[in-house]
Amino acid sequence: MRNTINAILFFLIGMLAACDYIPPSEQLIEIDGVTSQRIVLLTEFSGIGCVNCPTAQDMADELERGSDGQLIVVQMHPATNAFTFSADKEYDYTAKEADIYYSFFGGTATTPFPTGVIDFKEINNNNYFADYTTWGSYIRSRQQAKTQLSVSLQSITNGKAVAIIENSTDTDIDFQLIFWLVEDSISGRQLMPDGSVNDNYLHRHVFREALNGAWGTKQSILKQSSDNYRFNFSETDLKTKGYDLSHCRIVALAVSADMSELLAVGQAKITNNAQEEPFVLTINRIGAIRGDTTIIVNGTQIDAISGKEQMEVRGSISLAQHIEVDIEREEMGIEDQLCIGACVNGNMQTSQHFEFNISNAYSTWYAHYYPADHKPATITYRFYNSSRHLNLTIRYEP
Amino acid sequence: MSSFLMRKIVFSILLILCYSLVAHADSDISFSGSLQHDGLFAMQDDEIGTEDYSFPYLSNTYLNLMLSSKWVNAGLRVETMEAPLPGYEGxxxxxxxxxxxxxxxxxxxxxxxxxxxxxxGSGLILRLYEERNLGIDNSLRGGRLELTPYKGIRIEAIGGKQRVYWNCYNKTAWNFNMSKGAVVGGDIELDIDEWSQTMQQKGMTLNIGASWVSKYEPQDTIFKSYAPPTIYNLPRWVGAADARVQFGYKGFSLLAEYAWKANDPSADNNFSYAHGEALLLSASYSRRGLSALLQVKRSENMAFRSDRLARGNAAYINHLPPFTQAHTYYLADLNAYATQLQGEWAFQGELRYTWKRHTAMGGKHGTTLRLHAAHIRGTSDKNWWASTKETYYTDINLELNKRISKRWYINAMYMYQTFNAQVIEGHGELIRSHIVVADVKYVTSDKVEMRAELQYLFSRQDEGQWLYALYELSLFNDLMITVSDMYNIGGTDISSRLNYYMVAASYQKGAHNISLGFGRSRAGYSCVGGVCRFVPAEKGVRINYNFTF
Incomplete structure (x- = not known):
């Protein structure tokens, strides 16, 4: 009988102990924002028959708006899930590659929607899919992870896309480079949370196809360097498929060679700029130059060929077939050489003008300086063509 | 301790135990088990919309081994589903x-x-079970203590980490790390009649029970809003309690059960801090030739999972009975009800009467008539008693079972059903259907039986009218051959009027049962006890093998 009483007491104590009550005043906690270290990709899986998907899309939009460009959202409609009614071709947003990615992540006909994958990474044991209520949390966490690579895409026109990849690590990196076509603001059918059917729902960030195959092309990038990768596509073909290119953008992904995570991502809109293409100038260890820039150089090395004491600034330039360079030198007595494909030597004059016709898609550019007497010197390069110009000022400060 | 080493230790203990038990050759020791293999040679069929199969052969296999003796029982189940049958969660x-x-x-x-x-009790706060058809196994890896210290008293304590698919292979599970998915609970039941001679003499039974369950989960970072960033303060311990009383007397049985769950913000309830509750009332009467049942249930916010972010059928701790009839006829089960955990009012009643043999209604061999009705609505915010105007499900069916002669049996059913596809499946309309079934069996001899079914569903909604026919031949009590076909005669266009045919044969010899079938099946929901799993369309050769030893 005593044992019985003890058992009943244990039962009662257990009832009272194991329960947390959260009063209304303590149910929400405001937390600090975080500084993002990288751009994150949210791949949202959705379907026109999924009642909670509009809520998830609103949530993704809110996350994107508040991310200051640090979040890219792409929405996929895999045909293999029960919520994606692809039978009605008028509202068919499925894509062959969407099915490939969905299957790769372990998606099945019964995977609950809406769901999403963040940066192609598993969130827990063998599971890639994050419920939409947890997207904010996983994205926030991922944004705080330092990145090995960065990807930027310049504005794309005339069927040409260029991705600039920078490797800031001390290791050479192999990766898969993939270009996605994403179309925004597609008006079509969607089942709404209240059960109604909306035939004019605005679908955003819809994945249309992988332009260079589901897993793209294998690439490599050396440590501490940047490279440009060009991709051509047919705008005519895309228009034939019914895509509205004015609403389209290209998303460039650098996925690790073992496909375990997305290393970097970038995006840019497709423009109708029929003028001469803007060029892209990058500096090694700095990245793409987006506006007027000043670089300070204070170290020298010995040029293996000439044996002279030399400073070097090296980078790459893309796309512009014709580019002009004006050089202004503040100090005399500095010998310099500029190479864009071909090299030209400075002649000590205060100003010079050069024109280059770049026959390759990319050209390495570099400038060497041979300071005679270790005095400070400043050279300003003005790179320009009909669509773009920028000033690069290099200051030598010994 | 690594999970690999832990497994080795457990297996070693089991092996030593098996050896020592067998070595003593005690006649009380018994060894038993079963093997179940369900396979499908899957074939692509774009007409019915099958999936793209990554493997040509899909299967689920289970091997159960059990050792029983006077003092010790042990068992294990090996499962292999590397390429599972279609429709199971990832x-x-x-x-x-x-x-x-x-x-x-x-x-x-x-x-x-x-x-x-x-x-x-009825499972309102805890039901741990295995249901292979749904892919459910929500057991706890831990321990269970059952005590019957005195007559009429049963006490149980249980605790462990809940199985969610293969999470039991995490190091955390083997090391009993309760960092996520930990569940503990206790139950006490008192059979009052065991202590009362008066009650026993009068044939009364009175059972009182009470339970509690609590689950532990660490905090998750779930955003309520992003500007400013605001997260939910989530409770780590969520408790639930249940109390019940059951009374029986001379064929009557009354049950009243109430369950309550504390604040449990989760993906199921959109992170609401409201408590959950369920009330279940049941009255039944049975005597020879007559039975009646009346049940009422009200439940609200009673989804109780060990993982607050889980979706689908995973991680449920409890189970709410559906209060609808589990139909065995195909068209009657075409639109099966799934319990709505956000809230529902459910009513169910049944009356069964058997006319005796050699009476006007009973005929020579007796006649049974069963009337069953179920009606389910949503709960309302107005007050506790109110329900929504919206019907979730209604099912009224009348079934006649009669042995016409020594060799002829007939079962006939009429059913009226309303099914709110928007609420239950997330899309669609209110579907009203009339279903008629005729099921005739002819026994030619002890060794040969034939059965034929004809079913017809009429509806002006959804896919319209359906026709289903089945013929079954049973030979020598061992062999059964079945041919069936389901045809959508009311499809909106010709291309949707498809035949879903099936040919199958099964053979039973001793403890072995094997069946082979070929055909195609329509996409739909497979439901057991109010829990449903979406099954995509499939076509191919089915193999099922069962062996019990």
Missing amino acids: GFKGSGIGNIYIQGKWKWGKLTIGDVYSQF
């Missing part, structure tokens, strides 16, 4: 030991260590 795929336990019995106590199942 986490279902895998192989390994899905269940292992050892149980010791002594006097008035029983202790089980390993994977345990249990149910408290």
Whole structure:
């Protein structure tokens, strides 16, 4: 009988102990924002028959708006899930590659929607899919992870896309480079949370196809360097498929060679700029130059060929077939050489003008300086063509 | 300690135990088990919309081994689903030991260590079970203690980490790390009639029960809003309690059960802090030739999972009975009801009467008539008693079962059904259907039986009218051949009027049962006890093998 009483007491104590009550005043906690270290990709899986998907899309939009460009959202409609009614071709947003990615992540006909994958990474044991209520949390966490690579895409026109990849690590990196076509603001059918059917729902960030195959092309990038990768596509073909290119953008992904995570991502809109293409100038260890820039150089090395004491600034330039360079030198007595494909030597004059016709898609550019007497010197390069110009000022400060 | 080493230790204990038990050659020791293999040679069929299959052969296999003796029981179940049958959730795929336990019995106590199942009362706050058809196995890996210290008193304590597919292979599970998915609970039942001679003499039974269950989960970072960033303060311990009383007297039985759950913000309830509750009332009467049942249930916000972010059928701790009839006829089960955990009012009643043989209605062999009705609505915010105007489900069916002669049997049913597809499946309309079934069996001899079914569904909604026919031939009590076809005669266009045919044969010899079938099946929901799983369309050769030893 005593044992019985003890058992009943244990039962009662257990009832009272194991329960947390959260009063209304303590149910929400405001937390600090975080500084993002990288751009994150949210791949949202959705379907026109999924009642909670509009809520998830609103949530993704809110996350994107508040991310200051640090979040890219792409929405996929895999045909293999029960919520994606692809039978009605008028509202068919499925894509062959969407099915490939969905299957790769372990998606099945019964995977609950809406769901999403963040940066192609598993969130827990063998599971890639994050419920939409947890997207904010996983994205926030991922944004705080330092990145090995960065990807930027310049504005794309005339069927040409260029991705600039920078490797800031001390290791050479192999990766898969993939270009996605994403179309925004597609008006079509969607089942709404209240059960109604909306035939004019605005679908955003819809994945249309992988332009260079589901897993793209294998690439490599050396440590501490940047490279440009060009991709051509047919705008005519895309228009034939019914895509509205004015609403389209290209998303460039650098996925690790073992496909375990997305290393970097970038995006840019497709423009109708029929003028001469803007060029892209990058500096090694700095990245793409987006506006007027000043670089300070204070170290020298010995040029293996000439044996002279030399400073070097090296980078790459893309796309512009014709580019002009004006050089202004503040100090005399500095010998310099500029190479864009071909090299030209400075002649000590205060100003010079050069024109280059770049026959390759990319050209390495570099400038060497041979300071005679270790005095400070400043050279300003003005790179320009009909669509773009920028000033690069290099200051030598010994 | 690594999970690999832990597994080695457990297996070694089991092997030593098996050896020592067998070595003593005690006649009380018995060894039993079963093997179940369900496979499908899958074929693509774009007409019915089958999936793209990554493997040509899909299968689910289960091997159960059990050792029973006077003092100790032990068992394990090996499962392999590397390429599972269509329609199972993604986490279902895998192989390994899905269940292992050892149980010791002594006097008035029983202790089980390993994977345990249990149910408290009607399961409103705890039901741990395996249902292979749904891919459900929500056992706890931990322990279960059952005590019957005195007559009429049963006490149970249970605790462990809940199985969610293959999470039991995490190091955390083997090391009993309760960092996520930990569940503990207790139950006490008192049979008052055991202490009252008066009650026993009058044939009365009175049972009172009470239970509690609590689950532990660490904080998750779930955003309520992003500007400014605001997260939910989530409770780590969520408790639930249940109380019930059951009374029986001379064929009457009354049950009243109430369950309450504390604040449990989760993906199921959109992170609401409201408490959950369920009330279940049941009255039944039965005597020879007559039975009646009346049940009422009200439930609200009673989804109780060990993982607040889980979706689908994973991680449920409890189970709410559906209060609808589980139909065995295909068209009657075409639109099966799934319990709506956000809230529902459910009513169910049944009356069954058997006319005796050699009476006007009973005829020569007797006649049974059964009337069953179920009606389900949503709960309303207006007050506790109010329900929504919206019907979730209605089912009224009248079934006649009669043996016409020595060799002829007939079962006939009429059913009226309303099914709110928007609420239950997330899309669609209110579907009203009339279903008629005729099921005739002819026994030619002890060794040969034939059965034929004809079913017809009429509806002006959804896919319209359906026709289903089945013929079954049973030979020598061992062999059964079945041919069936389901045809959508009311499809909106010709291309949707498809035949879903099936030819199958099954053979039973002793403890072995094997069946082979070829055909195609329509996409739909497979439901057991109010829990449903979406099954995509499939076509191919089905193989099922069962062996019990």
